[in-house]
Amino acid sequence: MILGFRIRWAIGLVVALFIVGCTAEVNDSSDPVATSTDAAPAAVASTPMPSGLAKLEGKATVEFVVNGERVVVEVDGTQAPITAGNFVDLVERGVYDGTVFHRVVREPQPFVVQGGDPQSTDPSVPVQQLGTGGFIDPDTQEKRLIPLEITPEGADQPLYSQTFEAAGQTVKPALLHTHGAVAMARSQFPDSASAQFYFALADLPFLDGSYAVFGYVTEGLDVVDAIQQGDVIESATVTEGLDLLVTP
Numbered sequence: 216m217i218l219g220f221r222i223r224w225a226i227g228l229v230v231a232l233f234i235v236g237c238t239a240e241v242n243d244s245s246d247p248v249a250t251s252t253d254a255a256p257a258a259v260a261s262t263p264m265p266s267g268l269a270k271l272e273g274k275a276t277v278e279f280v281v282n283g284e285r286v287v288v289e290v291d292g293t294q295a296p297i298t299a300g301n302f303v304d305l306v307e308r309g310v311y312d313g314t315v316f317h318r319v320v321r322e323p324q325p326f327v328v329q330g331g332d333p334q335s336t337d338p339s340v341p342v343q344q345l346g347t348g349g350f351i352d353p354d355t356q357e358k359r360l361i362p363l364e365i366t367p368e369g370a371d372q373p374l375y376s377q378t379f380e381a382a383g384q385t386v387k388p389a390l391l392h393t394h395g396a397v398a399m400a401r402s403q404f405p406d407s408a409s410a411q412f413y414f415a416l417a418d419l420p421f422l423d424g425s426y427a428v429f430g431y432v433t434e435g436l437d438v439v440d441a442i443q444q445g446d447v448i449e450s451a452t453v454t455e456g457l458d459l460l461v462t463p
Contacts, residue, residue, distance in 0.1 A: 265362055265375060267463045269300035275456025277306050277430075280449040281316075281442060286435035288397055292459060294366045294389045295373065295429040298399055298408070301361045302429060303453055303460050305331075305410055310350055311451040312336075317345035318413075319444040325416035328442045329400055332411050349409025363405035364427050366390070376405050379424030388428065392419040395432035395439065414439045 264270075271292025279286040292299035305311060316330035334340045334348035349358040366373040366389040374382055392398065396415040399408040414432065415422075416439070432439055453460075 263375075264372065265297065268297050268361060269304040269460060269462045270296040271299040271303050271456070271460055272296065273456060273459040275299070275303050275459060276433075276454045277303065277451060278454050279311075279435075279451050281438055281446060283449070284435060284438040286438050287433050287454075288430045289433050290397075290430040290456070291390060292456075295364050295427055297361055297373075298364045298427045298429040300460060300462075301359070301408075302399075302412065303457065304462060305350055306451045306453050307457060307460070309451075310410060311448050314448050315345065316442050316444060316446050316448075317342070319442060321416065325440075326419070327413040327416060328439060329411060329413040330448065331400075346411070349411070358409055360406055361399070361408050363401065363408070365424060378405065381405075384424065388423050390428035390430075392422045392426070392428060393431070394418055395436050396428045397430040397432065398422070398426045398428040401426070414442075416440060 271290065273292050275290045275292065277288045277290055279288070290299045290303055292303075310333055311331055313336040314331055314333065315335035316328050317332060317335055318327070318329040320326035320328075329346070332345050332348040333350055335345050349360070351357065352359045362376045363378065364373045364375055365379065367379070367384055367386045368389045369386065370389070374384065379388070390396070392415050394415055394417050396419075398413055398415070400411040400413055401408040408427065
């Protein structure tokens with residue numbers, strides 16, 4: 216009975232993530248990615264890195280202020296250079312300042328806190344529309360989208376534009392959905408992430424290999440765990456590693 220409840224809970228959370236257009240969505244299966252280490256991960260992760268996007272060549276530190284409290288995130292460009300580069304670039308542009316955490320899922324068990332929709336800074340935008348927005352690049356006047364980017368454990372480069380299941384990958388990712396992980400939300404299309412991100416409120420192994428983790432909370436996890444729907448990111452600042460950001 217306990218196992219059945221856990222499976223139903225995981226599937227329910229997965230289904231809930233399909234509700235809003237640009238919220239984190241996952242495959243129909245809620246099974247965690249296989250953890251066998253017998254396969255050679257680099258053999259699958261052979262897709263070339265996309266060009267024309269910001270990259271982070273190393274690690275950076277981002278400090279959020281939420282409810283007057285600090286949340287510090289280490290952003291990992293060594294394992295997720297494009298995802299981390301996009302995030303650091305948006306922080307530096309001030310995109311996240313004043314945005315709202317529009318989705319908080321804690322029941323029946325802790326799941327995610329999601330925010331970063333740029334349109335949430337506008338109080339005239341209906342609440343039900345939050346979760347559908349992304350970053351509009353002022354140079355192109357188009358929404359900036361980044362590819363799904365997940366590095367298999369032990370691989371020299373990330374796998375792009377494919378979930379591990381779709382690619383037949385049999386090892387776990389280098390960056391896992393542990394409590395305090397920070398990852399990009401996206402639609403059902405792998406290359407649809409833009410600005411929205413989420414904090415994992417618990418270990419979420421069934422998301423590994425389907426969503427791009429790019430960092431971890433190093434300070435203020437208690438603040439993240441206490442975030443409520445509607446809470447605002449008062450500020451987001453790159454405090455270290457901005458010199459490692461390479462923009463096109």
